[in-house]
Amino acid sequence: MTLRRRDVLSRAALVGAVATAPGGALLARAAGIAPPGSGMAGAGQADVTVGWLDGAPPARDEGQCWGQPWPRGTAYARRGYHLVQPDGTVVPLQTWPLAWWPDGSVKWTGHAAPADAMRTAGGQVRPGPAPLPVPLVLSESEAEIAVTCAGVTWRVPRRGTALIASATQDGTVLLADVALTATAQDGPAAEPGESSRTEAFSGMVRRAIVEQGGPVRAVIRLEGDHRPAGSPAAEGWLPFSLRLYFHAGSRCVRIVHSLVFDGDPAVRFVKGLGLTGRVPLRGALHDRHVRFGGEDGGLWAEAVRPLTGLRRDPGEPFRAAQVAGRAVPPLETMAPVLRGRLDYVPAWGDFTLAQPNADGFTIVKRTAPGHGWVDVDGARRAPGFGYVGSPAGGVGFGLADFWQRAPVRLDIRDAASDTARFALWYHAPDAPAMDLRFYHDGLGMADYYRQNQGLDATYEDYEPGWGTAQGIARSTEFRLWALPATPPRAALAQMAQLVARPPRLIARSAAVHVAGLFGPWAAPDRSSPALAALEDRAQSELDFYLGQVEQRRWYGFWNYGDVMHSYDNDRHVWRYDIGGFAWDNSELSTDLWLWYAYLRTGRADLFRLAEAMCRHTGEVDVYHTGRFKGLGTRHGVQHWGDSSKQPRISNAAYRRIHYYLTADERSGDLMRALLGSEERLREIDIERKTGDVERPGGKPRPQRPAGQVEMAFGTVWSSLAAAWLAEWERTGDRRWRDRIVAGMESIAALPQRWFAGYAVYDLASGRFSGGETVRISHLNGAFGAFELHAELLELVDMPAYREAWLDYCEFYNAPAAAFTAKTGARVSPGGLRQGHARFTAYAAVHRRRPDLARRAWAEFAEQGDRPDRVASRPARRVDGADVLKPVDEIIGMSTNDAAQWGLGAIQLSALIGRFAPSPASPLSSGVS
Incomplete structure (x- = not known):
């Protein structure tokens, strides 16, 4: 799926000329500057392609959903779309609009495909409906919602403890009573001699909403909370929302469950979190089968009552059938010496696969409660899949990111009875309880003066009561299969692989680029030695971080997905325990x-x-309820621990690309939930510690009039504007455009415009005032402000603001004399000059200035903000007594520098690649 530069250029020529959109996308070629990837005119049907993320169709596919990009000017096909495979096979699609261009043309569409429909490496999305032979059917009543697909009817109650009441086929119940469960302690993990009380909770659904009703895909959203077990009227906590996804042709339901921790971390310690269900079992004990996914495509497969390995051989037909998961031959054909003695063979009713950490899992089993557990086997990493059933029906169940989120567990209970129970524990109940309390006692930092001293020492912004986990969230993905019989072992292994590595149908990068989306970026370019060196470093740093996730074990329920901020060269570890240098x-x-x-x-x-x-x-890094709702937490030892709560972290720009590429409803929820979050700034003053607090007893700065806050243009306003932009393009509602425009107009009217950095913001009108002084923060452009503006200025025609932004881009890194001549300020900004080289490049393109292009490359070749970081030195292996285990390290590594350098490399290459310096320059040697 690598996007090649020459392919992009040829496809752009096929699609049409560069559009003369507001903001000057049609740039002066006379200046010798290649235009960025801007909006393209025309539909370009031949290039609207979709393919498998891993390059080839998977062995098993339970249905797909993705977002498809469209160039500006493309009309939305209200009659629908279909997908054409290279052999001419047509795949019917369910379609809905995801986003719109300002002229009303379609920007993104969401598409759903049936299970196992796309059997080639790629295809083309085209307008026009296509018939679906066996559609999914959804029906509603006052009490429940029913979905029928692939012969299975799933019944979803609107209220109560059951997420899914039953899954039936031809009147036979295959699955029942799927529910959420949780346990919590009134204290942390007990020390020797201590004890704590544990309480059980059940998930309680309060509301069910049909978001999509077929014919290809149905989506049902459930909302609720957890109540004390057996007390549905009691006060709830741990609110949740989840979606059930059904696809035509599939017996599988995908469940995306999002949980908010809203308790007091010092009072309630979450211990177990699980999804449970019941499986009616029919048939003899020797025809009941238990399966767990194993390592590297393996499968652990046994029967409740084994017929293999006995002293008396039942016969090869019996052994072969049981091992394969089929019904054994009639017992009267079994050798009499064993046939009358089967009741003496133990029946195993309970099974557990436990993955307490990322490095090992074990399987144990027992006959029944009250009897001892027997060790079975173990390996390194399980895919998180299990099965229990018989030739008359069974259930497969899976938990995504299984070993990455350890401690986790899969349970099967009562398999020797008429009804088995299963549980997918996304936090194992026998693991230590979650301890979300703040990690130190305050160290005497009772006022802003001492807190600033602490910040200077450890880079942690501490304030009593602000480092709370109350309000953070986590999503978990499950899959359930309702099956008419025990599948063959190979099919079960495929299910396990699907859980561990879900196949993904996705719009190819060429289609996104041709549509002119997400600002300036292009395919890797190795057309010159300097650009080739750039690509080499870009690839090596990405590979380094991918490797660090594994080597440093950045896994766990709350941690997985994040990386660390800065490296400790002396200890040969990331600074996991040093304030703001820890989680990124x-x-x-x-x-x-x-x-x-x-x-x-x-x-x-x-x-x-x-x-x-x-x-x-x-x-995890954003608050979803409580006083900080809609704000995120600055980097720290705990994801929630730093007292700086800001929109720059909750930033919708960080979810937007994922949302459009995948049409993922959860990412859409997270962006929409940020609307109105600026109101939190009435009480949360981000700059509260920058007043007269440089000495003990100093006073904080004075309060603003009600409804007015001091707001930074980049770290705050641009982050808020990312959510407004997403909502405007998703809905076409001009209220959100107007909110953006109010800010743009008022910034352009300030005396120092973008050079002010901060101004007084009126929450009601969305307008700035003041801005007489130059107060630029080096962080102003580092949290997606550049990427936002690269898109926004192609969508909103506002010449005065455009010039204000281009001035900022040109002069931030300008020589001191030029900066002073432009702004009147004596001191020019000095931080993140390398990261701001892309701003200079942007000004070079839009102002048709080759001299700025050359200056941008020179700025990019400067040393980064870490003086001990020498980019020409590759990663090195450290082993022996210096480290716990052999690891790779890069001296002076900082994720700040890596991210800003990486974005700069991508954008300079796309904007001014032809101006890259000669091989003799510092850039080609890799010096940052």
């Missing part, structure tokens, strides 16, 4: 770096890391 929490746009790296390369491993980060940073 999206600092300086790590998310965007990964997404743009994926877009330009099509690498599946980058997509999966970016998706895991999108899930993590949008949920």
Whole structure:
């Protein structure tokens, strides 16, 4: 899926000329500057392609959903769309609009395909309906919602403890009473001699909503919370929302479950979190089968009552049938010496696969409660899949990101009775309880003066009561299969593989680029030695971070998806325990770096890391309820621990690419939930510690009039505007455009415009005032502001604001004399000059200035913000007594620098690649 530069250029020529959209997408070629990837005119049907993320069709597919991009001017086909495979086979699609261009043409469409319909590597999305031979059918009543597909009817109650009441086929119940369960303690993990009380809770659905009703895909959203077991009227906690996804042709339901921790971390300690269900069992004990997915495509498969390995051989037909999961021959054909003695063979009713960490799992079993467990086997990493059933029906169940989210567990109970129970524990109940309390006692930092001293020492912004986990969230994905019989072992292994590595149909990067989406980016370019050196470093740093996730074990329920901020050269570890140098929490746009790296390369491993980060940073690092709702937490030892709560972390720009590529409803929820989050700034003053607090007893700065806050243009307003932009393009509602325009107009009217950096913002009108002083923060452009503006200025025609932004881009990194001449300020900004080289490049293109293009490359070749980081030194292996285990390290590594350098490399290459310096320059040697 790698997007090649020459392919993009040839496809752009086929699609049409560069559009003369507001903002000057048609640039002066006389200046010798190649235009960025801007909007293209024409439909370009031949190039609207979709393909498998991993390059080839999977062995098993339970239905697909993705977002398809369209160039500006494309009319939405209200009669529908279909997908054409290379052999001419037509795949019917269910379609809905995801986003619109300002002129009302379609920008993104969402598409759903039936199970196992796409059997080639790629295809073309085209307008026009296509018949679906066996559609999914959804019906509603006052009490429940029913979905029938692939012969299975799933019944979803609108209220109560059951998420799914039953799954039946031809009147036979295959699955029943799917529900959520949780346990919590009144204290942390007990020390020797201590004890704590544990309480059980049941999930309670309060509301069910049909979001899509077929014919290809049905989506049902359930909302509720957890109540004390057996007390549905009691006060709830741990609110949840989840979606059930059904696809035509599939016996599988995909469940995406999102949980908010809304308790007091010092009072309630979550212990077990699980999804449970019941499986009616029919047939003799020797015809009941238990399966667990194993390592590297393996499968553990046994019967409740084994017929293999006995002292008396039942015969090869019996052994072969049981091992394969089929019904054994009639017992009267079994050798009499064994036939009358089967009751003496133990029946095993309970099974557990436990993965307590990322490095090992074990399987144990027992005959029944009250009897001892027997060790079975173990290996390193399980895919998170299990099955229990018989030739008369059974259930497969899976938990995504299984070993990555350890401690986790799969349970099967009562398999020797008429009804088996299963549980997917997305936090194992026998693991230590989650301890979400803040990690230190405050260290005497009772006022802003001492807190600023602490910030200077450890880079952690501490304030009592602000480092709370109350309000953070986490999503988990499950799959359930209602099956008419025990599948063959190979089919079960395929299900396990699907759980561990879900196949993904996705729009090819060429289609996204031709549509002119997500600003300036292009395929890797190795057309000169300097650009080739750039690509080499870009690839090596991405590979390094992919490897660090594994080597450093950045796994766990709350951690998976994030990376660390800065490296400790002396201890040979990341600074996991040093304040703001620990977890990265999206600092300086790590998310965007990964997404743009994926877009330009099509690498599946980058997509999966970016998706895991999108899930993590949008949920764990953001508050979803409480006083900080809609704000995110700055980087720190705990994801929620730093007291700086800001929109720059909850930033919709970090979810937007994932949402459009996947049509993922959860990412859409997270962006929409940010609307109105600026109101939190009435009480949460981000700059509260920058007043007269440089000495003990100093006073904080004075309060603003009600409804007015001091707001930074880049870290705050641009982050808020990303959510407004997403809502405007998703709905066409001009209220959100007007909100953006109010800010743009008022910034352009300020005396210092963007150079002010901050101004007084009126929450009601959305307009700025003041701005007489130059107060630029080096962070102003580092949290997606550049990427936002690269798109926004192609959508909103506002010449005064465009010039204000281009001035900022040109002069931020300008020589001190030029900066002073432009702004009147004596001191020019000095931070993140390398990251701001892409701003200079943008000004070079839009102002047709080759001299700025050359200056941008020179700025990009400067040393980054870490003086000990020498980019020409590759990663090295450290082993022996210096480290716990052999690891790779790069001295002075900082994710801040890696993300900003990576984004700069992508955007300079796309904007001014032809001006890259000669091989003799510092850039070609890799010096940053």
